[in-house]
Amino acid sequence: MNLGIIGLGYWGPNIVRNALSVSSIDRVVACDIDESQLAKIKAKHPEAEITNSVDKLLADDGIDGVVVVLPVDLHHPMAMKAIAAGKHVVLEKPFTSTVAQGLEVLEAADKKGVITMVDHTFLYTGAVRRIKQLTQDGTLGNIFFYDSARTNLGLFQRDCNVIWDLAPHDFSIMNHVIGKKPVSVRAMGADHVGRGFADVAYVHVDFGDSTIAHFHISWLSPIKERQTVIGGNKKMVVWDDNNAAERVKLYDKGFSMTAEAGKHPAFQYRNGEYEVAQVEQTEALALMLEEFASSISEKRQPLTSGADGVDVVRILEACERSISLGGEAVNL
Numbered sequence: 413m414n415l416g417i418i419g420l421g422y423w424g425p426n427i428v429r430n431a432l433s434v435s436s437i438d439r440v441v442a443c444d445i446d447e448s449q450l451a452k453i454k455a456k457h458p459e460a461e462i463t464n465s466v467d468k469l470l471a472d473d474g475i476d477g478v479v480v481v482l483p484v485d486l487h488h489p490m491a492m493k494a495i496a497a498g499k500h501v502v503l504e505k506p507f508t509s510t511v512a513q514g515l516e517v518l519e520a521a522d523k524k525g526v527i528t529m530v531d532h533t534f535l536y537t538g539a540v541r542r543i544k545q546l547t548q549d550g551t552l553g554n555i556f557f558y559d560s561a562r563t564n565l566g567l568f569q570r571d572c573n574v575i576w577d578l579a580p581h582d583f584s585i586m587n588h589v590i591g592k593k594p595v596s597v598r599a600m601g602a603d604h605v606g607r608g609f610a611d612v613a614y615v616h617v618d619f620g621d622s623t624i625a626h627f628h629i630s631w632l633s634p635i636k637e638r639q640t641v642i643g644g645n646k647k648m649v650v651w652d653d654n655n656a657a658e659r660v661k662l663y664d665k666g667f668s669m670t671a672e673a674g675k676h677p678a679f680q681y682r683n684g685e686y687e688v689a690q691v692e693q694t695e696a697l698a699l700m701l702e703e704f705a706s707s708i709s710e711k712r713q714p715l716t717s718g719a720d721g722v723d724v725v726r727i728l729e730a731c732e733r734s735i736s737l738g739g740e741a742v743n744l
């Protein structure tokens with residue numbers, strides 16, 4: 413396939429570099445309105461074509477699809493334009509600024525017969541692929557809880573709260589790994605700067621059964637945490653993305669219960685060792701772009717479809733509403 417990449421700021425160059433490494437992508441055309449960004453790409457990757465005109469890129473019949481790597485408020489207008497030009501589209505995360513915009517993109521793509529995809533990058537990492545396998549093949553058993561911390565000091569974003577900035581990753585991973593649709597969220601958030609954007613937030617997600625999920629998201633932590641704990645009735649996983657040597661650990665810990673008639677149940681705790689799960693190292697963005705190319709040629713939905721993107725935006729919107737309601741439950 414031939415790929416256009418629109419937006420070469422902080423994240424776009426990573427997409428360009430990976431696109432050039434994917435064998436199913438023949439041409440890579442990088443586009444930005446800022447000439448200095450184009451010059452940097454050309455100097456680093458002379459094999460990439462460059463253009464400062466989105467219109468020219470979209471009018472090129474040789475281009476099959478585009479990746480939109482623009483600030484989130486430009487995702488919807490650029491996606492609509494690309495779809496109207498008959499291009500398959502990947503939008504960076506978060507998919508759009510609102511659910512309504514996301515649904516409009518899906519509808520337009522459906523009418524035009526093109527694929528939409530979201531770059532939920534983490535789903536292509538070795539760690540998440542391994543964790544998905546552990547939940548899917550029954551190793552963890554029934555999922556009791558999902559508990560995640562993504563914290564650091566900064567970086568305060570100009571135009572959104574900490575949940576919109578950091579939690580799209582966590583919500584996309586949760587949806588993928590747990591494989592059930594959440595039914596409601598409750599979020600508490602606080603703004604310590606006075607701009608109206610929460611910089612610390614705690615989110616609780618309810619699935620309508622006994623599975624429970626919790627997220628701590630913060631720009632105001634003295635330590636950088638990237639840790640997710642998933643507890644099942646058979647085994648439990650600890651994924652520490654800061655620990656390269658033991659990134660995914662599988663614990664043989666849990667409890668069982670014996671109940672004799674007329675007596676209180678007795679608990680037995682399983683306090684087994686952990687093993688380090690093997691995790692593949694392939695770069696996630698290359699796999700994401702391979703998936704885009706394959707889904708186009710196989711005419712199927714990609715692993716991270718546009719609809720998955722909207723599902724995450726729905727949770728983000730509900731969190732914002734819950735914060736404004738002082739932490740009340742908001743249905744999804």
Ligand SMILES: NC(=O)c1ccc[n+]([C@@H]2O[C@H](COP(=O)([O-])OP(=O)(O)OC[C@H]3O[C@@H](n4cnc5c(N)ncnc54)[C@H](O)[C@@H]3O)[C@@H](O)[C@H]2O)c1
Binds near residue numbers: 443449480481483
């Ligand atoms: N998947 C991830 O892990 C990840 C990580 C970082 C950022 N992102 C996402 O990537 C997107 C871009 O973020 P960023 O930090 O790179 O933004 P950025 O502001 O650094 O870069 C945006 C670029 O787009 C260009 N641009 C603006 N309007 C344009 C137009 N009409 N046509 C062509 N080019 C235009 C700007 O000149 C700039 O170079 C965001 O949606 C962000 O959430 C994803």
